[in-house]
Amino acid sequence: MIREPGYEEIMSQRSEIMRMSIGLDYEQYATGALAFDYERLLADTGYDVDTTYEVQRATAVGGTPLVELNNITELVRAIAQPGKGARVFLKDEAANPSGSFKDRRASLSVHEAKKRGYHGVVAATSGNYGAAVASQAAKAGLACIIVQEAFDSKGIAQPEIAEKTRACEAYGAEVIRLSVGPELFYMFLSVLKETGYFNASLYTPYSILGIETLGHELALQMRELTGRFPDIVVTTHAGGGNVTGTTRGLRKAGASQTQMIAASVDLSGLHMASDHDFNRKSFTTGHTGFSIPFTTWPDRADVPRNSARALRYMDRFVTVTQGDVFYMTEVLAEVEGLERGPAGNTSLAAAVAISRKLDEDRTVVVQETEYTGAGKHPLAQLNLAKQLGIDIRRGDPRENMPGHAIVIPEHPSQIEVVDVDLDRIRRSYLRNAVGELREGEELSETDLEFLAEETRTNRAYVQEVLDEVHRKTG
Amino acid sequence: MADLVDKGTWVEIRRVVLGPGERAPQVPENTQQVPLEMRVKGFLFEPVRLGEEAQIVTSAGRRLRGILMEINPAYVHGFGPPIPALSTIGGEVRALLHARRRGP
Numbered sequence: 017m018i019r020e021p022g023y024e025e026i027m028s029q030r031s032e033i034m035r036m037s038i039g040l041d042y043e044q045y046a047t048g049a050l051a052f053d054y055e056r057l058l059a060d061t062g063y064d065v066d067t068t069y070e071v072q073r074a075t076a077v078g079g080t081p082l083v084e085l086n087n088i089t090e091l092v093r094a095i096a097q098p099g100k101g102a103r104v105f106l107k108d109e110a111a112n113p114s115g116s117f118k119d120r121r122a123s124l125s126v127h128e129a130k131k132r133g134y135h136g137v138v139a140a141t142s143g144n145y146g147a148a149v150a151s152q153a154a155k156a157g158l159a160c161i162i163v164q165e166a167f168d169s170k171g172i173a174q175p176e177i178a179e180k181t182r183a184c185e186a187y188g189a190e191v192i193r194l195s196v197g198p199e200l201f202y203m204f205l206s207v208l209k210e211t212g213y214f215n216a217s218l219y220t221p222y223s224i225l226g227i228e229t230l231g232h233e234l235a236l237q238m239r240e241l242t243g244r245f246p247d248i249v250v251t252t253h254a255g256g257g258n259v260t261g262t263t264r265g266l267r268k269a270g271a272s273q274t275q276m277i278a279a280s281v282d283l284s285g286l287h288m289a290s291d292h293d294f295n296r297k298s299f300t301t302g303h304t305g306f307s308i309p310f311t312t313w314p315d316r317a318d319v320p321r322n323s324a325r326a327l328r329y330m331d332r333f334v335t336v337t338q339g340d341v342f343y344m345t346e347v348l349a350e351v352e353g354l355e356r357g358p359a360g361n362t363s364l365a366a367a368v369a370i371s372r373k374l375d376e377d378r379t380v381v382v383q384e385t386e387y388t389g390a391g392k393h394p395l396a397q398l399n400l401a402k403q404l405g406i407d408i409r410r411g412d413p414r415e416n417m418p419g420h421a422i423v424i425p426e427h428p429s430q431i432e433v434v435d436v437d438l439d440r441i442r443r444s445y446l447r448n449a450v451g452e453l454r455e456g457e458e459l460s461e462t463d464l465e466f467l468a469e470e471t472r473t474n475r476a477y478v479q480e481v482l483d484e485v486h487r488k489t490g
Numbered sequence: 491m492a493d494l495v496d497k498g499t500w501v502e503i504r505r506v507v508l509g510p511g512e513r514a515p516q517v518p519e520n521t522q523q524v525p526l527e528m529r530v531k532g533f534l535f536e537p538v539r540l541g542e543e544a545q546i547v548t549s550a551g552r553r554l555r556g557i558l559m560e561i562n563p564a565y566v567h568g569f570g571p572p573i574p575a576l577s578t579i580g581g582e583v584r585a586l587l588h589a590r591r592r593g594p
Contacts, residue, residue: 023508023512087587090587090590090591091583091586091587091590093590094586094587094589094590095586136550159549159550159551160549160550161548161550161552166529167527167529169524169525169527173567175567175568178565178566178567179567181565182565182567185531185549188549189549189550190530190532190548190549190550190552191530191531192528192529192530193528193529193530194507194526194527194528194529195524195525195526195527195528196521197508197513197514197517197521197526198514198516198517199507199508199513199514199517199526202507203507203528210552211550211552287518289516289517289518289521290517290518290520290521291520291521291524292520292521342576343576343579346576346579346580347579347580347583349580350579350580350583350584351580351583351584351587390565390567390568390569391567391568393569394573394576395569395570395571395572395573395576396567396568396569396570398573398575398576399569399570399571399573400570402573408573408575409575410575424575424576424579427582428583428586
């Protein structure tokens with residue numbers, strides 16, 4: 017058996033490897049024990065919206081269609097109270113070169129890597145982002161290595177990730193497929209160290225600024241189509257980049273009144289580092305296994321400071337069930353003629369429930385789709401679920417139980433959103449923040465101000481929660 | 491004895507990165523008990539037999555070592571048979587739309 021040398025050694029060099037592979041000195045943005053100058057970190061990259069558009073146009077990224085889902089709107093009105101049922105629109109991000117909005121994130125990273133003279137890029141991702149980085153690297157002539165968590169200890173690959181492996185390899189990338197576990201990070205670091213390639217993390221400023229054009233385009237397209245900015249944008253929420261970048265783009269277009277609703281698939285009860293649960297999730301992203309930990313502590317990412325800070329941007333955070341998403345994926349194909357997903361359809365399912373409660377003259381935008389295909393499809397996921405003994409049936413989606421039962425609604429009126437309590441999320445964020453303090457370290461005025469911005473609250477709120485934490489921990 | 495696989499053949503190798511018991515402390519029990527495995531594809535660098543230690547050159551040009559597992563590995567992910575719980579949704583939804591458009 018061949019064993020990997022130097023696990024501890026690599027992990028202890030984490031900061032150094034990060035600095036070399038991103039070429040960004042995060043330290044210089046620190047303004048307190050916890051606080052850092054987030055806006056300056058982003059601004060110093062030099063990518064404003066116009067520059068980003070220019071970079072993205074050169075590789076056919078962005079400029080995706082926005083389409084009104086009139087049949088889904090009609091369906092919502094059929095189940096809503098009279099006068100209710102907002103118009104539902106969809107931004108068809110599957111029209112990007114590698115089939116998802118992740119091309120926007122990859123474009124600036126790869127552009128930056130090339131500009132700085134790196135010979136290749138590395139990304140740790142099992143999702144569309146891998147294909148996006150591989151596609152952009154192919155165009156830029158850079159080598160590309162993608163590190164995926166791909167299969168369980170029985171060798172069973174998650175079908176959606178198997179498709180990403182194929183796509184990355186099709187774009188000429190080396191794909192390192194790993195079994196389940198967070199030690200993927202070690203492999204990622206060791207590849208960065210060995211190759212000296214650029215860390216095309218999902219969470220650098222480039223990756224987030226690349227998404228701003230999505231929100232920006234969407235706002236302008238809605239104004240052209242309906243005469244005004246959208247009332248609500250629903251975003252599938254996982255690591256926080258999509259919520260962060262899209263909201264920033266909306267604001268830059270002037271759509272400052274548009275409400276941002278983050279939506280995730282509820283996967284409660286399943287453990288994200290569990291070999292047993294890995295293939296029982298039926299979803300690989302857009303779920304609470306990512307969104308809850310990342311919203312309550314974004315800096316658990318593969319960069320020193322995460323540029324995706326979702327709690328700063330969301331107005332509301334909701335969950336839907338696995339069954340709801342599979343149902344709406346089917347509806348989107350059958351009445352709108354768009355076979356897409358799965359990821360964007362999490363926000364589509366939420367949009368149906370949200371639109372139903374709003375007046376008819378309001379507008380709701382589902383802000384992404386992604387390509388579909390072998391493995392990346394409800395049939396592939398549900399066939400695997402069946403094989404693993406998960407019960408699949410029609411019924412009340414409230415009976416859906418991740419890992420045990422996927423309950424497909426019997427009627428669209430059964431699709432509901434469950435609100436995640438933002439107060440609890442904020443408290444959890446603040447507890448995590450205090451947990452990061454080193455022994456004897458105190459919070460300054462700047463830190464308290466920073467925490468208020470991070471949680472979209474105020475000094476009094478932050479102080480009250482911190483006092484409570486102190487009382488509990490003695 | 492198996493034949494030597496030609497140099498330059500597209501193959502997949504496997505390597506154990508961390509054995510059971512060497513896993514990160516935060517992983518749950520069921521993950522602790524199994525190894526962290528790696529699989530990578532590339533072109534075989536020198537002739538060896540299946541199951542033997544091999545060297546490959548990956549698409550990124552890296553030279554990696556591991557046990558030779560597969561020759562020209564297939565992509566086997568697909569769709570599988572239709573799922574009955576999804577099959578009737580389209581018809582149901584079209585009926586709802588039809589009823590609404592026909593009016594009360």
